[in-house]
Amino acid sequence: MLIKINQYDAHGGPSNQKLGGDGQMQTSTREGRYVINSIGKHVSYGKYAYWSGVAWGTEMRLTGEITMVKNYGIWIRLTDVNPQWGKYKDNQKYLTGMIKQRYLEDYGLSNFPDHWVFNDFGHTSVKYFKDTNHNWRMDGKEQIMGDFIHTTPPDERLTSIKKADQISLSESHGCIHVKPLDIDTMIGNGYLKKGNTIEVHSYAEKTIPVNLTRSIARPPFEVHFYPGIFKIAIYRVSQKN
Template sequence: MYSFTLIPGTVFDAEGGPAGEPYTPGKAYSSTRHGRFVIGSVGPHTSPGRWPFSVVPWGADIRLDAKGYVEVFMQGKWQHLHTLPAWRDTYAKDPAGARSALESRYKDLQRSTKSLFKVAKLPGQWENALPAKWVFNDFGQVSIKYFVDYNGNRRLDATAKAGRKKEEILSDFLHTTTDFELVALMNRELKRKETMPLGQSHGCVHMIPNVMQDWVKKGILKVGATLQIHEYAVSLVPRGFDKPEGSVGQEIHFFPGAKKIALYNVAKK
């Protein structure tokens, strides 16, 4: 048996998918799957094509070529936006249209950010038609991906031993949102402390950007760390509890029913 004790000051807002929507591959919205998991990777997320604004990693440089077409620097080279997956299907022969679509998305971000901060203009280059860096990735700066550790070695194994299930990264993971990431950037530039709703996810876990970045820097969100996702029926974050499963040290616990994520100290009884 293991004893779990809530670490004071570590409870933060977080939001999962809708309750009562069992996971089905390809389904638009699903409940965040509960269980005990191990973090398998920490880093930028790029999508192969389902999420157009996420085919480019957060922070990639942006520029316009001599014809005014958008280029992004990724994989060690400049690439035209209209040639990338999920963009070329629509804009392969319309690079100006790709630029227009990106500028339209940025105007939406600018508009919502100005409304939250109650300002007529954003500071510096943020008021331009396009930013200098890619701030459009739907999953934010970094994503935390996890898996079911079937053999208990806390590593994501490439192959499974006979009689064991193969360990695979889940399609649910921890990440931030584009809008909240821009709000966090403006907070630093404007020396403000504005916040916004995290919003229901498609099944992943939405986190506050500053909290995620802080936990990554402190080594809380790291490869090999334990993540417990509770059932939706748990509507409050308990100060402590006992469970037959645990890992001595510190664990990350997400409560989708309470819309909170927290840290617990774990000791063996």
């Protein structure tokens, strides 16, 4: 038996695929039952490798006109992080100007930032996989899903200036957007934890049941996302099935 104990705001992808404002396709958050594999800062290597190629919170500094980042404990040029930023290796002044302009646009501050606050996936992310053999660990041909739980830079900014109450979660490209304080709470309370189950429900479901039953469930908690009503519900698993 699963008993609902809490709920949080959350926003997934659209119910039907469409082209997003950034030119990337927005897809539905995929329905199913999954198991959390990892929690941590996301770094992109593909189409989001510019601003998301550096982990949120990475230390930054200026050396002359060169943007430096502390990558795994070592100070390197931003242009050495990946090929995308490497395109600016011969134009360091222009690159630093880009960083300052982005910081001004996002935070209204004209100084150079001391930490990277531009990653599209926020300060932490929760990644999960389809556990086809029900052993609660990723093995065999199981793979991390492209959909995962994360925050966004605009919501991180509002939280940083004590205006989290003004957050209106945006529609995603398929991931599950949550508020920065909420993801920290869910992690801190053990709701979002490696090995816990996440279930994504149908967009057609418009109510959150107080109780659920599942043939396979493991204590202590399950996380259920209802994309049709923009909510995550936390259920306590009352007994091992």
